[in-house]
Amino acid sequence: MSKQVMSFHYTLTNSSGESMDTSQGKEPLMFLVGEGGIIPGLEKVLVKMKTGERKKVVVPAVEAYGEFDETLIHQAPRSEVPGSDKVKVGDTFSGGHEKNTSVFTVTKVDETHITLDGNHSLAGQELTFYVEIVEVREATAEELQHGHAHSPGGHHHH
Numbered sequence: 001m002s003k004q005v006m007s008f009h010y011t012l013t014n015s016s017g018e019s020m021d022t023s024q025g026k027e028p029l030m031f032l033v034g035e036g037g038i039i040p041g042l043e044k045v046l047v048k049m050k051t052g053e054r055k056k057v058v059v060p061a062v063e064a065y066g067e068f069d070e071t072l073i074h075q076a077p078r079s080e081v082p083g084s085d086k087v088k089v090g091d092t093f094s095g096g097h098e099k100n101t102s103v104f105t106v107t108k109v110d111e112t113h114i115t116l117d118g119n120h121s122l123a124g125q126e127l128t129f130y131v132e133i134v135e136v137r138e139a140t141a142e143e144l145q146h147g148h149a150h151s152p153g154g155h156h157h158h
């Protein structure tokens with residue numbers, strides 16, 4: 001079965017209506033349908049839309065970046081963290097296994113411990129997207145093989 005590549009512009013706002021991110025003024029975001037390139041709650045709405053159509057899409061946390069998970073918060077003794085003298089709030093580390101890596105953000109540093117939070121910064125938040133479909137086209141054979149969309153110039157990152 002053929003698959004489609006969709007590109008769209010979006011503006012993301014949080015539940016307080018503050019703009020968190022936008023593609024306006026940049027290239028639209030592209031994704032290969034059905035490959036998990038974008039959050040599931042957004043994809044299921046976009047796939048029913050047509051070129052030029054605009055919509056407000058409200059995505060609950062569970063279909064966006066997940067509920068906030070307390071178990072992803074770790075307190076590491078300073079002695080176990082290499083270079084702990086230089087670690088500061090806001091620093092990030094990658095952790096986990098090859099196929100399931102997560103990014104841990106330092107949320108607290110005190111005399112004895114460093115607190116790491118593996119939740120996505122948008123976890124637990126309901127997200128509101130204002131979207132506009134820019135293009136819908138058939139995926140190329142190469143895109144299907146790679147499992148992701150390629151930009152018009154054909155170059156891409158892996």
Ligand code: ZN
Pocket residue numbers: 146148150156
């Ligand atoms: Zn590729």
